[in-house]
Amino acid sequence: MIPPHDDPPTTRAAAPGPVGRIRFMDAQRVNLDGFAVENPELGLIALSSPYDPEPGLVLEDGVVTEMDGVKAADFDAIDAFIAAHGLDLTVAVEAMALSDVAAARMMVDPSIPRSEVVWLCAGMTPAKLARVLALLRPAELVMAMTKLRARRTPSNQAHVTNRLDDPLLLAADAATAAAFGFRELETTVPVLADAPSNAVAVSIGAAVGSPGVLVQCSVEEALELELGLRGFVSYAETVSLYGTEQVFTDGDDTPWSKAFLTSAYASRGIKMRVSSGAGAEVLMGGAERRSMLYLESRCVALARAMGAQGVQNGGIDGASVAGSVPRGVRGLMAENVMVMARNLESCSGNDALMSESDVRRTARTLPILLAGSDFICSGFGSIQRYDNMFGPSNWNAEDIDDYLAIQRDWGVDGGLRTADTGAIAALRERAAQAARAVYSWFGLADFTDEQVAAAVDAAGSKDLPGSDPVAVTNAARLIQETGLTMADVVTALQETGFEPEAERLLDMLKVRVGGDCLQTAAILTPEMRVLSLVTDPNDYTGPGTGYEPTPERQAEIDAIRQRRSVEDLRREQAAYASDALRPAGPAVQRGDPREVVIGVSPATGRDIWVTLSGLPVVEALRQLLAGLEEEGCVARIVRFHDTIDLGMIGLSAARLSGSGIGIGLQAKGTALIHRRDLAPLANLELYSIAPVLSAEDYRLMGVNAGRHAKGGTPEPARNPYTDEAIEARYHTRVVSLVAIERACCRAGAGPEELTL
Amino acid sequence: MTRAYSGRPVESVTVDAVRRGEVTRDDLRIHPETLEAQAVVAERHGNPQLAANFRRAAELALLPDEDVMRVYEALRPRRSTAAELSDLAEWLDGRSCHRNAALVREARDVYARRDLTR
Numbered sequence: 001m002i003p004p005h006d007d008p009p010t011t012r013a014a015a016p017g018p019v020g021r022i023r024f025m026d027a028q029r030v031n032l033d034g035f036a037v038e039n040p041e042l043g044l045i046a047l048s049s050p051y052d053p054e055p056g057l058v059l060e061d062g063v064v065t066e067m068d069g070v071k072a073a074d075f076d077a078i079d080a081f082i083a084a085h086g087l088d089l090t091v092a093v094e095a096m097a098l099s100d101v102a103a104a105r106m107m108v109d110p111s112i113p114r115s116e117v118v119w120l121c122a123g124m125t126p127a128k129l130a131r132v133l134a135l136l137r138p139a140e141l142v143m144a145m146t147k148l149r150a151r152r153t154p155s156n157q158a159h160v161t162n163r164l165d166d167p168l169l170l171a172a173d174a175a176t177a178a179a180f181g182f183r184e185l186e187t188t189v190p191v192l193a194d195a196p197s198n199a200v201a202v203s204i205g206a207a208v209g210s211p212g213v214l215v216q217c218s219v220e221e222a223l224e225l226e227l228g229l230r231g232f233v234s235y236a237e238t239v240s241l242y243g244t245e246q247v248f249t250d251g252d253d254t255p256w257s258k259a260f261l262t263s264a265y266a267s268r269g270i271k272m273r274v275s276s277g278a279g280a281e282v283l284m285g286g287a288e289r290r291s292m293l294y295l296e297s298r299c300v301a302l303a304r305a306m307g308a309q310g311v312q313n314g315g316i317d318g319a320s321v322a323g324s325v326p327r328g329v330r331g332l333m334a335e336n337v338m339v340m341a342r343n344l345e346s347c348s349g350n351d352a353l354m355s356e357s358d359v360r361r362t363a364r365t366l367p368i369l370l371a372g373s374d375f376i377c378s379g380f381g382s383i384q385r386y387d388n389m390f391g392p393s394n395w396n397a398e399d400i401d402d403y404l405a406i407q408r409d410w411g412v413d414g415g416l417r418t419a420d421t422g423a424i425a426a427l428r429e430r431a432a433q434a435a436r437a438v439y440s441w442f443g444l445a446d447f448t449d450e451q452v453a454a455a456v457d458a459a460g461s462k463d464l465p466g467s468d469p470v471a472v473t474n475a476a477r478l479i480q481e482t483g484l485t486m487a488d489v490v491t492a493l494q495e496t497g498f499e500p501e502a503e504r505l506l507d508m509l510k511v512r513v514g515g516d517c518l519q520t521a522a523i524l525t526p527e528m529r530v531l532s533l534v535t536d537p538n539d540y541t542g543p544g545t546g547y548e549p550t551p552e553r554q555a556e557i558d559a560i561r562q563r564r565s566v567e568d569l570r571r572e573q574a575a576y577a578s579d580a581l582r583p584a585g586p587a588v589q590r591g592d593p594r595e596v597v598i599g600v601s602p603a604t605g606r607d608i609w610v611t612l613s614g615l616p617v618v619e620a621l622r623q624l625l626a627g628l629e630e631e632g633c634v635a636r637i638v639r640f641h642d643t644i645d646l647g648m649i650g651l652s653a654a655r656l657s658g659s660g661i662g663i664g665l666q667a668k669g670t671a672l673i674h675r676r677d678l679a680p681l682a683n684l685e686l687y688s689i690a691p692v693l694s695a696e697d698y699r700l701m702g703v704n705a706g707r708h709a710k711g712g713t714p715e716p717a718r719n720p721y722t723d724e725a726i727e728a729r730y731h732t733r734v735v736s737l738v739a740i741e742r743a744c745c746r747a748g749a750g751p752e753e754l755t756l
Numbered sequence: 757m758t759r760a761y762s763g764r765p766v767e768s769v770t771v772d773a774v775r776r777g778e779v780t781r782d783d784l785r786i787h788p789e790t791l792e793a794q795a796v797v798a799e800r801h802g803n804p805q806l807a808a809n810f811r812r813a814a815e816l817a818l819l820p821d822e823d824v825m826r827v828y829e830a831l832r833p834r835r836s837t838a839a840e841l842s843d844l845a846e847w848l849d850g851r852s853c854h855r856n857a858a859l860v861r862e863a864r865d866v867y868a869r870r871d872l873t874r
Contacts (some may be wrong), residue, residue: 223872249833257864266813269786307809513766515794
């Protein structure tokens with residue numbers, strides 16, 4: 001990859017550098033990302049390489065003798081496994097004969113049911129399915145994903161890790177993630193030996209947060225299986241597939257060992273999916289000049305052939321490699337849709353941070369969030385970036401509120417919900433206490449009240465005062481050596497007063513016995529109902545069909561904690577109420593040529609007490625008065641009851657005033673200077689952006705009004721400039737404040753003098 | 757009613773029973789017949805490969821953890837000779853794991869051709 005503007009060495013006089021506009025653009029965060037020139041030789045090509053094979057399938061006596069241009073005798077291990085197990089030969093002839101465009105249209109067309117598409121795709125070779133997916137444009141991918149995902153109800157998965165493997169923090173963070181709605185939690189370790197401790201701590205925390213949350217610990221294949229066998233994790237995901245034989249065996253597995261592993265998990269009732277994703281082969285220098293989508297197509301075909309119920313793909317660790325080439329991000333989504341087309345659960349990437357740019361990383365995820373996937377992220381970092389031991393995610397604790405707001409903006413279910421602020425505190429406390437109790441029960445570690453309190457309040461591991469990494473490793477070693485199982489943890493929770501959590505953990509063990517979580521795309525609801533391809537099949541066939549949040553779920557999506565109603569604002573304003581402004585009878589016109597009237601809006605000092613900038617209204621008035629006094633003017637405050645229009649308030653004030661100059665002030669802080677001979681919508685000076693006005697600005701407006709009254713022409717005061725999203729920040733409050741003003745308005749009521 | 761590997765109805769596995777030490781590992785283990793039933797469901801939902809996986813799993817459900825780990829290890833690249841894989845398949849046949857035995861034999865043949873044997 002080439003850094004931007006790395007000028008070639010030259011012996012001539014240095015060429016002038018880029019102009020300021022370009023230097024400025026260079027300095028933006030997106031230019032920290034690497035962008036590669038497409039290069040099929042290195043596999044740096046997203047959707048189709050000139051070296052991708054022609055799709056093709058030859059059958060003889062019900063056996064595959066040639067696939068995608070390779071004869072059976074030359075099949076590598078991946079071809080051989082797919083040819084032997086992966087293709088539905090009863091439909092293969094029809095599927096391979098279908099044109100690429102016809103197949104692509106079937107994926108998008110809502111009138112063709114999902115079942116028909118997956119039935120046909122079962123007969124397509126890897127090269128064929130890759131070609132079909134490469135035809136889908138972004139909006140078509142959204143349609144295809146909406147229709148083809150296995151489970152009707154979308155969901156999401158979180159990472160829960162920290163730099164210290166601190167069990168109390170892991171438990172508190174797992175409970176928090178569960179409270180935010182994540183139905184799968186994935187942990188891992190910076191120190192491999194800590195794995196059993198992390199698995200136990202996260203499982204306890206998850207059980208505190210919600211019933212039915214699946215937990216995994218991503219470590220080396222054999223250790224992960226062992227954790228599963230002992231009940232410490234309830235699903236597995238780190239079963240990696242690669243698209244070339246070389247890279248696959250470098251990963252120390254073969255399709256057969258992985259297929260066996262898949263059955264091993266199922267034999268213990270443990271849900272599992274495999275992991276693949278574009279870019280992995282490129283990173284390992286083994287792409288064999290194929291496109292990323294074609295290599296991934298081999299992985300997905302293999303996943304189906306092995307009998308895995310689902311695939312985690314969409315780049316994963318190679319996401320930024322895919323993101324570096326043209327159409328790479330589109331390719332990541334095409335991979336997800338490919339998994340769905342093979343009738344498998346899609347855990348859709350959006351985990352590894354693929355850009356330094358907030359805009360790019362959001363754009364990468366948005367179509368998938370809009371379409372809905374079995375799991376939108378295969379690892380939303382529910383903890384802060386620095387605590388994510390997988391590396392920072394595309395979405396992190398820093399972004400949870402953003403994500404919740406985006407769900408609400410589009411009215412889509414991205415799997416998350418707002419967790420009640422008070423409930424989070426209580427859950428974190430209970431999770432940390434439960435972990436402490438279990439560790440103490442088994443003599444694994446003794447934690448202090450201070451450590452519990454620190455973990456409960458911590459926003460991340462950097463907030464923990466000190467920790468003892470040896471203690472964690474010791475605890476993990478004891479779990480490993482004493483042969484503890486999750487059933488023992490159930491007992492410990494019960495004995496130490498955590499009965500509901502004991503119940504929930506036992507339920508997770510009992511789920512294995514029933515086996516329903518082995519079916520495609522299975523998750524558990526908090527009521528312990530299994531949602532899967534079997535029990536909750538996606539039935540999208542166009543508008544008005546498919547998944548729609550229930551009214552309760554929609555309300556949950558809508559109810560972000562930052563929302564405010566007029567009533568909320570009224571209460572907020574009432575907290576600042578005072579008796580500083582008092583009515584002093586009807587206002588009349590006066591003749592003093594040094595007089596300036598300050599007209600205020602109906603709610604000023606009645607229901608509204610603080611301006612949008614946070615300044616008390618009374619203080620704004622005092623500043624105006626002080627400015628006028630500085631200029632030797634006489635001032636009067638008059639409240640107008642019959643209008644909330646600032647121009648009319650200012651003009652009416654000017655008409656009452658002896659000098660013919662008036663100031664208009666709305667309670668929210670907007671202010672202007674008016675003169676009695678001007679049209680209502682005209683003015684001499686205007687402060688239109690109330691949220692940025694300070695006491696000094698009102699003082700200056702008072703001074704200027706005084707100068708106008710004396711016949712001068714002062715330099716107009718200007719709105720302080722801001723490049724912040726000031727409207728986004730204040731418009732909802734403006735609407736509420738205007739509503740309050742409107743409610744105070746009384747037609748026909750005369751102006752009223754006020755004393756301050 | 758779902759029965760565990762031990763034959764015990766899973767509903768009878770309560771926290772109290774666990775605490776009293778009245779729950780064995782086999783009371784929390786899936787029964788091969790349950791896996792067969794799940795295989796039928798997977799077949800009905802358009803995924804014969806998932807069904808085949810569940811049927812291999814039903815065989816493995818009978819094996820102790822150590823044996824499962826051992827077979828997995830033997831199937832990894834260049835861990836076993838072709839002869840060792842043949843012996844392993846025979847051993848699996850001896851434990852009524854015929855589908856897994858077939859998988860190991862298939863692996864043996866491909867491994868020999870693709871230089872994946874020890």
